[in-house]
Amino acid sequence: MRILIAEDETIIRLDLRALLEQAGFEVCAEARDGEEAVALAASSEPDLALLDVKMPKLDGIDAARRILDERPIPIVMVTAYGEEELVSRAVEAGVFGYLVKPFRETDLLPAIATARARHEELAALREEVDTLAEALAARKAIERAKGLLMEREGLTEQEAFARLRKASQISGRPLKVVADALVATLTT
Template sequence: MAVSSSTPIRILIADDEPIIRLDLRELLTSLGYDVVGEAADGRTAVELARKLKPDLVILDIKMPEVDGIDAAEALHRERLAPVVLLTAYSERELVERARRAGVAGYLVKPFRESEIMPVIELALARFHEVQRLERQVVELQEALEARKLIERAKGVLMQVHGLSEAEAFQRMRRLSMDSRKSMREIAEAILLAHQLESAGRTNEPRSSLPQHD
């Protein structure tokens, strides 16, 4: 069964055995994937991933210089691509290292054609889901920070102009609409202006005290 997509999934493969790379390339190509690069060690695989920006990387677990798990950790840390680990090993220590490195899937040697596509598709799905969740976390953090700034800016308007909370919010909202800026930008401007005004008052020279003869 071949991949049904107008844009083939781009895959980088890394194994220190040329015959394994050749077999894997032929299998992936026959399934409709686009093998965009090959590497014989983990260090080269990471460098190629940075350059080629593949959709997925398949790494052998045992390679010279940098092994597959260390390379997977670097790829995961930089969010370059999901990693499928190619291995003939099942030691608990290696499995635990791979899990901590963010490996998204496994292919066990000798691999069969029927196993490749499900593993790749699941790894891609997991990677995209993690990306979606990370974006949500960032958006929530930004929304929370914006809300804190808006609350502080409302407090400044209430204190300086004697407004109610609702009036302060409406003033900020009107400024946002008139200037076509976000509420966060308006809040930041209000807080900055208040800070500068407060600093100016603090730095004003004090009047000299009258001297007695």
Template sequence: MSASIVVVDDDPIIRLDIREMLEEEGYHVAGEAKNGEEAVELVANLKPDLVIMDVKMPKMNGIKATQIIRRLQERDTSILLLTAYSQKELVQEAREAGVSAYLVKPVSEEDLIPAVEIALSQREKMASLKKDLEALKRSIDDRKLVEKAKGTLMKELALSEDEAYCKLREVSMAERIQMPQLAQRILSDGVKPWFSQKKNA
């Protein structure tokens, strides 16, 4: 499946040129906008992989639109800014806004396509990193649940730490429930539904 791209520029000729360059390379242009306000709305509705956006536009410029997209958006979209200006201040402002790549006009196919590939590659790396971080957070949260449930068992059944952990593992295997889910149920329902006997009883 080809990447989904939104093209934003107040000049319809430039939009058409960029669209043609992208489509020749097999990319899918999901939509076009002529200013930053339309860009924000399109991105919210279409959730594209990449936005190619001019900086200087009426109503709302590309940097302001980038800032809003970054604030409002749940799904990460790469943003490639196009501009006729190459001042250092603008580059810094674009970077701080969360732009993935930056091209100075006029844009040729030789410049555009590699920049698109880099921006999309960065998006994939960020998505992968985000996924890894979420998995790590889930793992830490799961560990905390198991530790809390283990502490509850130690207190209510007068067990040592090792014994409490073994009990949790035994019930988890017997009931075919993952340890974090079992821990959650113990913390919400109490120990009795799962452990009727006290240590040495």
């Protein structure tokens, strides 16, 4: 797994790099401020990012928000500040973990594993939502087309559906495409 580290304190950044590399991760980029983190996230395409909250130019939470706008990846905030307001902002931005310094390897590795797992679950849920939304849109289009056929041609619901299905089979196009075309034709 490729990891981006964004930490303005050099010693902590080097410690993080050593911990991650010892654990078998690849550190693909290191940033000293939030703006550099955003740029490096775009150019190095990490699988996960560790961001300090308080950094020059752009804080880690705003950097996380920008990174996630470009490409959703799991992000773990690493900070010396555990104030509720900062944690709330981080959660609102969409980060998947929050570690308060000082931390040990036994804290960091589970935070990374948890962030990855939560990110994968969210990606699966988003995919499922997209699939369900597409199915619902298809269902609405087919129902509308059936209704128009029933009204205009005096067909039963079964006859209207059979006609749509036959048109789909003959044309080799999905039922939704045929339904959309029929609706467009009959409503103009």
